[in-house]
Amino acid sequence: MVDLINEELLRLEQEQDIKILYAVESGSRAWGFASTDSDWDVRYIYIHKTDWYLSVNEQKDSYEEILPNDIDLSGWELRKALLLFKKSNPPMLEWLNSPIVYKEDYSTAQSLRSMLQTYFRPKSCIYHYLHMARKNYSQYILKDTVRHKKYFYVLRPVLACRWIEEKGTMAPVEFEVLLNEFLPNGPVRDEVDKLLVKKTAGGEMDEGPPIILLNDYLS
Amino acid sequence: MITLAEWITYYTEHVKDVDNTYGPGYEQLNELFRNTLKEAWG
Secondary structure, three states: OHHHHHHHHHHHHHHHOOEEEEEEEOOHHHHOOOOOOOOEEEEEEEEOOHHHHHOOOOOOOEEEEEOOOOEEEEEEEHHHHHHHHHOOOHHHHHHHOOOOEEEOOOOHHHHHHHHHHHHOOHHHHHHHHHHHHHHHHHHHHOOOOEEHHHHHHHHHHHHHHHHHHHHOOOOOOOHHHHHHHHOOOOHHHHHHHHHHHHHHHOOOOOEEOOOHHHHHHHO | OOOHHHHHHHHHHHHHHOOOOOOOOOHHHHHHHHHHHHHHHO
8 A cells, every 4th residue: 555655756846847845644544533434534745846936816725625535635735734734733743743654855855853852842732632522522522422542533533632741752652652641550551542443443433332441531 | 538529620620820920932832843854844
């Protein structure tokens, strides 16, 4: 699949006359709890030729394409990416720290990583994770049947908030790092580990009755 | 042990107090943009 993704990135460069500076996996595969049928969420930053920037009219600064083989491509033009970086946009910061990198042929991503702590703003990141946790908690956890992944969509953002507040840095992308920091052992961790095994061995839509121990922890 | 629900409540109330001063200006980012144009296209 990695070869296929790299072929698609090359195709995009040729078709659109751009250079892809940086391409990574985001979402559940990067977080470490992908199911067997999870999409491949490829995110990338690209740059046009100089002439593109010398135009009066506004031009599209992003690109999205979903391919039939579960590859979801989404890219941001560099200037857009830099403006979001300046605002400490959490997805942008997560891209820079993704553990799965498909392409990094230029120094841009490394330069941004070196400036990350300077531009990092805890509040905008905590808001982002808080919104994600609240939405998933209220809409999906308090039901008779719960999709396995929804537990992770609450646990990960809340643990990310804790990381940001306690350490003053952007939270790590990998869920396991957060777990090891804040839930290193104990019955709740055991239950999370069991659910992780189910989630990674099953499908995206797999669900089951609420997990009593986790729901007690969540309620 | 604090529950996740309590954490959510805590952050909902607490987030407004978190510092949100914006970072440095555009100079470094402008320079990075120009350098990347050169690096990518010569």
